[in-house]
Amino acid sequence: MATIVEMPRLSDTMREGTIGAWHVEVGGKVSSGEALADIETDKASMTFESFDDGVLLAQLVAEGDTVPLGTPICVLGEEGEDVGELVEELKAKVEAAKAGGDTGAEAGAETEAETGAETETGAGAGAETGAEAGAETGAETEAGAETGAAAEAETEAEAETEAGAAPPIDVEAPNEVRCAAAGGGATERGPSRAPGPSQARREGATSPAAAAAASGGASAGLPPAPEDEDGVRVRASPLARRVAAERGIDLLSVEGSGPRGRIVVADVEGLPPAWKMRAGVPQVEARADETVRVTQMRKTIARRLVESKQTAPHFYVSCTWRAERLADLRAELNEAQDTVKVSLNDLIMRAAVLALRKHPEVNAGWEDKVIRRFGSVNLGFAVALPQGLITPVVRQAERLDVVSLALAVRELAGRARDGSLEAEDYSGNSFCVSNLGMFGVEHFTAIINPPAACILAVGAVRDAPVVEGGTLRAGKLMTATLSCDHRVVDGAMGAAFMQTLGAFIESPLRLML
Amino acid sequence: MAKLSFREALNQAMDEEMARDERVFLMGEEVGHYDGAYKVSQGLLAKYGERRVVDTPITELSFAGVGIGASMVGLRPIIEMMTFNFCILALDQIWNNAAKMRLMSGGQYNVPIVFRGPNGAAHMLSAQHSQATENWFCNVPGLKVVSPATPGDGKGLLKAAIRDDDPVIFLESEIMYNDVGEVPDAEDHVLALGKAHVVREGKDVTLIGYSHGLKAVVAAAEALAKDGIDAEVIDLRTLRPLDMETIARSVRKTHRVVTVEEGWPFGGIGAELAYRIQHALFEYLDAPVTRVTQLDMPMPYAENLEAACLPNARDVIAAARAVSYRT
Numbered sequence: 047m048a049t050i051v052e053m054p055r056l057s058d059t060m061r062e063g064t065i066g067a068w069h070v071e072v073g074g075k076v077s078s079g080e081a082l083a084d085i086e087t088d089k090a091s092m093t094f095e096s097f098d099d100g101v102l103l104a105q106l107v108a109e110g111d112t113v114p115l116g117t118p119i120c121v122l123g124e125e126g127e128d129v130g131e132l133v134e135e136l137k138a139k140v141e142a143a144k145a146g147g148d149t150g151a152e153a154g155a156e157t158e159a160e161t162g163a164e165t166e167t168g169a170g171a172g173a174e175t176g177a178e179a180g181a182e183t184g185a186e187t188e189a190g191a192e193t194g195a196a197a198e199a200e201t202e203a204e205a206e207t208e209a210g211a212a213p214p215i216d217v218e219a220p221n222e223v224r225c226a227a228a229g230g231g232a233t234e235r236g237p238s239r240a241p242g243p244s245q246a247r248r249e250g251a252t253s254p255a256a257a258a259a260a261s262g263g264a265s266a267g268l269p270p271a272p273e274d275e276d277g278v279r280v281r282a283s284p285l286a287r288r289v290a291a292e293r294g295i296d297l298l299s300v301e302g303s304g305p306r307g308r309i310v311v312a313d314v315e316g317l318p319p320a321w322k323m324r325a326g327v328p329q330v331e332a333r334a335d336e337t338v339r340v341t342q343m344r345k346t347i348a349r350r351l352v353e354s355k356q357t358a359p360h361f362y363v364s365c366t367w368r369a370e371r372l373a374d375l376r377a378e379l380n381e382a383q384d385t386v387k388v389s390l391n392d393l394i395m396r397a398a399v400l401a402l403r404k405h406p407e408v409n410a411g412w413e414d415k416v417i418r419r420f421g422s423v424n425l426g427f428a429v430a431l432p433q434g435l436i437t438p439v440v441r442q443a444e445r446l447d448v449v450s451l452a453l454a455v456r457e458l459a460g461r462a463r464d465g466s467l468e469a470e471d472y473s474g475n476s477f478c479v480s481n482l483g484m485f486g487v488e489h490f491t492a493i494i495n496p497p498a499a500c501i502l503a504v505g506a507v508r509d510a511p512v513v514e515g516g517t518l519r520a521g522k523l524m525t526a527t528l529s530c531d532h533r534v535v536d537g538a539m540g541a542a543f544m545q546t547l548g549a550f551i552e553s554p555l556r557l558m559l
Numbered sequence: 560m561a562k563l564s565f566r567e568a569l570n571q572a573m574d575e576e577m578a579r580d581e582r583v584f585l586m587g588e589e590v591g592h593y594d595g596a597y598k599v600s601q602g603l604l605a606k607y608g609e610r611r612v613v614d615t616p617i618t619e620l621s622f623a624g625v626g627i628g629a630s631m632v633g634l635r636p637i638i639e640m641m642t643f644n645f646c647i648l649a650l651d652q653i654w655n656n657a658a659k660m661r662l663m664s665g666g667q668y669n670v671p672i673v674f675r676g677p678n679g680a681a682h683m684l685s686a687q688h689s690q691a692t693e694n695w696f697c698n699v700p701g702l703k704v705v706s707p708a709t710p711g712d713g714k715g716l717l718k719a720a721i722r723d724d725d726p727v728i729f730l731e732s733e734i735m736y737n738d739v740g741e742v743p744d745a746e747d748h749v750l751a752l753g754k755a756h757v758v759r760e761g762k763d764v765t766l767i768g769y770s771h772g773l774k775a776v777v778a779a780a781e782a783l784a785k786d787g788i789d790a791e792v793i794d795l796r797t798l799r800p801l802d803m804e805t806i807a808r809s810v811r812k813t814h815r816v817v818t819v820e821e822g823w824p825f826g827g828i829g830a831e832l833a834y835r836i837q838h839a840l841f842e843y844l845d846a847p848v849t850r851v852t853q854l855d856m857p858m859p860y861a862e863n864l865e866a867a868c869l870p871n872a873r874d875v876i877a878a879a880r881a882v883s884y885r886t
Binding site for chain 1: 814841842843844845846884
């Protein structure tokens, strides 16, 4: 009896998951508790362990593909079990889920493009089949419908252009060749596809003249057709693209006179060079737009930050403090112990914890009907990863001294970089600290990270002139900006907190108590 | 220049080669005493005798094999197929022995043989006797495939085929045997295999044809000229190997291609040309390569349906206009 495995919920905020990697090949055995796949959730990549014993009969979702929770992702069963029909059915379900699940504009566009391409292939295949059927029955109507020459040729030509223009074809070509050789059903699609390079080599061997002609005309340098703002590829003949590139003409600004708006060479030939300016500008290597897949993490960042910025009325309180003593303390601290190299940010976080204990109204969050004042300081801190931002949370930070806090921060940051954080490691912060000082940033503002009502944006400690007792001298300053959710924290409350925080920063010995 | 019919030109080619080289002999159904089903071998029996002009039983597979064997031991046979529809019976010998012997013997044997006869639709011969077989042969590495369009080319190319050391499939057209054309008087008129011929120079669109199909192409080019489309016409002459150099020179100039053949579309000559042209000349193309072919169905017997099935000048004109964006 086959078991259908569905995309599991691996974190509270997870709405969809991406298969990062399959650990079991189709046909491979898996027992309960063994790793089945890596699943990328909105925050982390997790190993998904099988609940059942059996043989993996089918993978329904490819690596890198994203599906909503509850979508079937694979089928387990007994060796040799025939699940062909079930798999077809489930695949349709997966496709439907994918189409419905993707809400991003880009995802929508992709779906549309794919559907379009399939339709055209389908139409071509249909025409072929029609002709064959007509041939078998000797039907005159078929003969009448297709003149076999011009009319059919034209349709076919259009279809071939579509296939030829689609970038993935080259990649697929060898595959197609294999299918055709095996006598598989892929032959119908075969004729419009480019045979693999191996064939070209063989031909070159038997016909040097042809090879010379081929290499002479090789289309290495043809720039890709541009896409408009909506990601729709401009339809242009290869020659029109080459001429446009040579003359610096932007195809987006040209109207096509060919079939379905195709830009043909006649449309670009008459235009003055550098139509819509391009030439005259120093020749910089053209770099095509690229699209980057939106990871689960990025989707979550986008969703949550938009939510926060749009629902929480932000206001900002900035303060600049003297930081010489903080810097000195850090140096002394690091000489006094070698458990961990304490950073300025660790000290600032410790200062924030102490200040929050004095201002429980800031260590709070908005819950519509009530304001929650958190009992503990669950201190979030922002960690930048190549794939996005994550804010691990140090639980009950008030129980940790500076060194313990620094250790906890190191441990969480390390796991964030490994992608091995569990959901509870990065949710439920009561206050958050974000520091861009290492980039030399003096001042910035941050977006509040719910459920906390405030986030502290910390700039670099910098050398600066300071006035002391009416005398100008060299000192160190740092600027921090508190973003507050005005529903929870009023201006005066935020300012008072910053004053307390500033006192800890400027007289930092208290951080050690 | 002498004006000769296609059959006379081919007859001359065989006559001259048989006179020139005593290893050359002709074999086939009714080539001798009947002077050939289409009189292409007229007078050869009388001139060269039964040792060199051999009538065979109606056994294509056998006499193809006999010919291949003879070529392997030093003779240079011309095997006449009464039509290439019958040659289907001999495909095992041609594909498996003629085409492969040189490779499989490690070069010990070559197979200097010509299989010649009419190919393609003639007139109301129905489904089984109207086949255009050129793409079948072109698919086989080891064979050369030639298909002339004029008497002069027929003579020059047949002489070259007989002299070639590899097996050559020489495809004539039954309905062109009476066509009269100029044949160079040169004592030894030989045309190189593997070279296409630019029949008409033009700058707007390249029309590629061969054999009987070239007539529709030339007529179309003339009509297009009146309409302001200056078509370049290429006669392939040899279908394998293809003269891609000549084609490339033309496509770089015109940026548009229509291929014309009287065979079926699937995997046809036009399909191969379209692949090669788009692959080698992609950025020179302003329109998809378009082909004109016979309809994808067995040939009907009825005269009007046969005509509807075969490509004609009107089809070529429509295709040329389409790729010129002049619809």
